[in-house]
Structures are given as C-alpha cells and as structure tokens.
Amino acid sequence: MTSKVKTSLKASVKDGVFWAAMFSLAENYSVPFALYLGAGPLAIGILRSLPVLAASFVQIFAEFFVYFFKSCKKVVFWSVFFQAITLAAASFCVFLEGKTALYSFIFFAVLYACFGSLSSAPWFTLMGEYLPASSRGRFFGFRNRLIGISYFITGIAASLFLKFRGENSLAFFSLFFTAALARFACAYYITLMYESFRRFHIPKTFSGIIFPLFEKNENKNVSGVFYAVFILLFSTYLAAPYFSVYILKDLKFGYGKYIILSSIGQFLTWFLMKNWGIMLDRKGSVKVLCYSFFFIPLVSLLWIFSRNFYYLTAVEIFSGIAWGAYASGSTALVYEYLSAALRTRYNSFLIFLASAAQFSGSILGGLIYDYLDKIYAHPFLFLLALSTAGRFLALKIFWPLRSLRPDNLPQST
Numbered sequence: 119m120t121s122k123v124k125t126s127l128k129a130s131v132k133d134g135v136f137w138a139a140m141f142s143l144a145e146n147y148s149v150p151f152a153l154y155l156g157a158g159p160l161a162i163g164i165l166r167s168l169p170v171l172a173a174s175f176v177q178i179f180a181e182f183f184v185y186f187f188k189s190c191k192k193v194v195f196w197s198v199f200f201q202a203i204t205l206a207a208a209s210f211c212v213f214l215e216g217k218t219a220l221y222s223f224i225f226f227a228v229l230y231a232c233f234g235s236l237s238s239a240p241w242f243t244l245m246g247e248y249l250p251a252s253s254r255g256r257f258f259g260f261r262n263r264l265i266g267i268s269y270f271i272t273g274i275a276a277s278l279f280l281k282f283r284g285e286n287s288l289a290f291f292s293l294f295f296t297a298a299l300a301r302f303a304c305a306y307y308i309t310l311m312y313e314s315f316r317r318f319h320i321p322k323t324f325s326g327i328i329f330p331l332f333e334k335n336e337n338k339n340v341s342g343v344f345y346a347v348f349i350l351l352f353s354t355y356l357a358a359p360y361f362s363v364y365i366l367k368d369l370k371f372g373y374g375k376y377i378i379l380s381s382i383g384q385f386l387t388w389f390l391m392k393n394w395g396i397m398l399d400r401k402g403s404v405k406v407l408c409y410s411f412f413f414i415p416l417v418s419l420l421w422i423f424s425r426n427f428y429y430l431t432a433v434e435i436f437s438g439i440a441w442g443a444y445a446s447g448s449t450a451l452v453y454e455y456l457s458a459a460l461r462t463r464y465n466s467f468l469i470f471l472a473s474a475a476q477f478s479g480s481i482l483g484g485l486i487y488d489y490l491d492k493i494y495a496h497p498f499l500f501l502l503a504l505s506t507a508g509r510f511l512a513l514k515i516f517w518p519l520r521s522l523r524p525d526n527l528p529q530s531t
Contacts, residue, residue: 130245138268142268144297147290152223154290155212161224162363168224177235178466178470179236189313190240190313194237194244201233201237202302204229243465254398262395279292281374347471353512355479355480364496368498383435384438403448411513421433483501
C-alpha cells in the first residue's frame with residue numbers, strides 16, 4: 119500500500135467522523151426545526167420527501183460529471199463544499215418571519231440533499247480503488263464504527279444543548295451552523311485524498327443510461343435484488359418520517375429520550391458494521407443482505423406492541439443490528455460484482471432507487487397520516503402495520519435470490 123493511499127484512507131476516516139457529526143445534527147433535528155417553524159404533518163412529509171425526490175434526479179448527472187471532469191475527487195469536493203454552504207444558509211431561516219422561514223428551510227433542505235446525493239456515487243467509486251476486495255469489509259467496518267461513535271456523541275451533545283438552552287431561534291441556528299462547519303471540515307479532508315492519474319475508474323464513455331437494469335445484458339437475478347431493495351425502502355419510508363412526530367407529540371418524550379431512540383439504532387448500525395464487514399469478506403454481500411431482509415420487517419412489527427421507552431430502546435438496538443447488515447451488504451454489492459468503470463453508474467442507480475423509494479413512501483405515508491389524523495388517535499401505528507406488510511413482501515421477493523454468487527452477476531455491460 120503506497121503512502122498516498124494510506125494518507126487517503128486516513129483522510130477518509132476523518133472525513134467520515136465530521137460527516138457523522140454533520141449528519142447527526144442535520145438529520146435528527148430537521149424535523150424538530152421544522153416543527154419549531156410551524157410545520158404540520160403534511161409539511162413534515164414534504165420536508166422528508168421533496169429533497170429526496172430532487173436528490174434522486176441528481177443521480178442522472180453523477181456519471182456525466184465524473185466523465186466530463188475526468189475526476190471523481192473534483193465532483194466530490196465541490197458537492198460537499200456547496201452542501202456546507204446550504205447548511206449555513208438553512209441555519210439563518212430561524213431569523214425569517216412566518217411561512218417564509220418554513221418554505222426557505224425546505225428549499226435549502228432540497229439543495230442540501232442534492233449536493234449530498236451528487237457526491238455519493240463518485241465517492242464510493244474513488245474509495246473502491248484504495249483497497250483490495252479481501253479487506254474492504256474490515257476497513258469500512260472500522261470507519262463506520264468511528265462514524266457511529268461521532269454520530270452518537272454529537273446527538274447526545276445536541277440534545278443536552280437543547281435541554282438547557284430550550285427550543286429557540288438561537289439554539290436551532292447554533293445546531294445547523296455547527297453542522298455546516300463540520301461539512302466544511304469534510305471538504306478539507308477530501309482535498310487530501312489521492313486519485314490515480316491513470317483514471318481507470320472513470321467511465322470510458324457516457325452512454326446516458328441511468329437505469330442499468332434495462333441495458334441489453336441485464337441479469338434478471340440482479341434485477342430481483344434491486345426490486346427487493348426498492349420495496350423494502352419504500353415500505354420503510356411509509357412510516358419513517360413520522361417516528362419523530364410520534365415520539366415527541368404522541369408519546370410526549372423529551373429530547374433526551376428522543377435522541378436516544380432516534381440515534382441508538384443508527385449508532386449501532388455503524389458501530390457493528392465492522393462485524394458485518396468480517397462476514398462480508400468471507401461470505402459476500404448477498405449472504406449479508408439475507409440477514410437484513412429477514413430482520414428488518416420484525417423491527418416495525420415490534421414497535422406496534424408497546425409505548426414503553428425501555429422496550430422501544432431495545433427494539434431500536436435490534437434495528438441497528440438489522441440495518442447494519444443492510445448497509446454493509448448494499449454498499450459492497452456494486453464493488454463485488456462490477457468493474458471500476460461501471461461503479462459510478464450502478465452506485466448512482468442504487469442511490470436513485472433508494473431516493474425514489476424514500477420520496478414515494480414518504481408522500482404516500484404523509485397523505486395517509488394526514489387523513490387518519492382526523493379520525494384516529496394514533497395514525498402512526500396504522501402506518502407501521504402497512505410498513506411491516508411491505509417489508510415482508512420485500513423479503514418474499516428477495517428470498518429466492520439468497521443463493522446468488524458473483525459468477526451469476528454481470529461484470530460488464
């Protein structure tokens with residue numbers, strides 16, 4: 119391993135730690151921020167879905183930008199830099215008046231999601247060239263463990279800050295401006311990363327195809343994995359945007375309990391990815407995905423049975439384990455089965471699928487929630503039941519594909 123690669127790996131770890139701090143603040147507190155600005159259930163649904171819709175279409179341009187600039191690093195750096203600017207701008211929305219504040223916040227949330235989405239696929243492509251396949255799982259597991267620690271500590275610190283400062287303009291401004299500073303730090307560490315001058319990871323041509331499932335050499339078994347992923351995420355996002363509303367308004371938990379329930383699962387997802395990474399290096403991505411597709415439906419099912427804080431914390435611990443398997447397996451899928459020149463395209467498509475699932479699931483969930491909120495005391499529980507049924511459908515689609523091996527998958531298009 120060359121010194122340039124070692125420096126790049128160290129920089130990627132530090133980038134990840136600051137990204138986690140940014141993500142913990144921006145993602146966990148976007149809904150509380152919007153509620154403070156006067157958002158209702160439908161506005162929350164729009165906040166959690168419109169940015170994702172815009173971000174999904176940005177993926178159409180990800181491969182083009184990499185091909186045009188002949189560099190993954192440039193695309194990643196400028197995307198991250200402008201994402202930091204949008205966070206800084208969003209923090210100033212607290213000083214606007216009336217609906218202007220909420221609409222401006224949603225607008226900046228859309229830009230934030232777009233720039234973040236644009237950086238993802240090129241980043242994965244760039245990282246794929248630093249490590250041999252036999253050690254990718256372990257490295258990403260180690261990196262994600264540090265990400266989990268940073269995410270959790272930042273979340274706890276933010277909840278304590280809100281508890282003592284209270285919900286006011288200055289408090290939310292401080293949280294989001296701090297998130298912007300963390301993202302600027304990410305941009306700095308990205309400048310330290312190395313990109314091979316040979317550019318073998320750059321697309322040789324730009325075909326304009328963002329939907330690789332419909333290319334001539336489509337493998338129907340791979341298509342099944344992609345479809346199952348879409349159904350799983352669509353079903354998850356029927357209910358996911360309203361966990362915050364349920365915890366804060368229905369269960370009436372304070373910010374201390376809220377941040378524990380909203381972050382303990384995500385923390386464990388990242389913290390345990392080193393363990394999943396070891397299994398990934400031994401058994402492959404599809405085997406690891408089997409665990410996630412089996413466990414994830416049980417998470418939403420278990421949430422239905424109790425409102426007890428300690429019970430729900432235990433469910434979220436289990437959720438972290440389940441989603442850790444999904445994150446590890448889905449990240450490795452493209453690395454494992456596709457050549458370097460094709461990874462940006464297929465990573466873009468996976469991100470597109472996830473974004474489309476999040477948007478459509480959130481919008482449908484918001485419409486259902488808004489309707490049931492008028493006639494039912496706890497509409498969130500109905501959404502959970504629908505979400506659970508959809509997750510089991512995804513398991514049914516995926517289960518026949520559990521024996522797939524790399525030789526069954528396309529290596530080129």
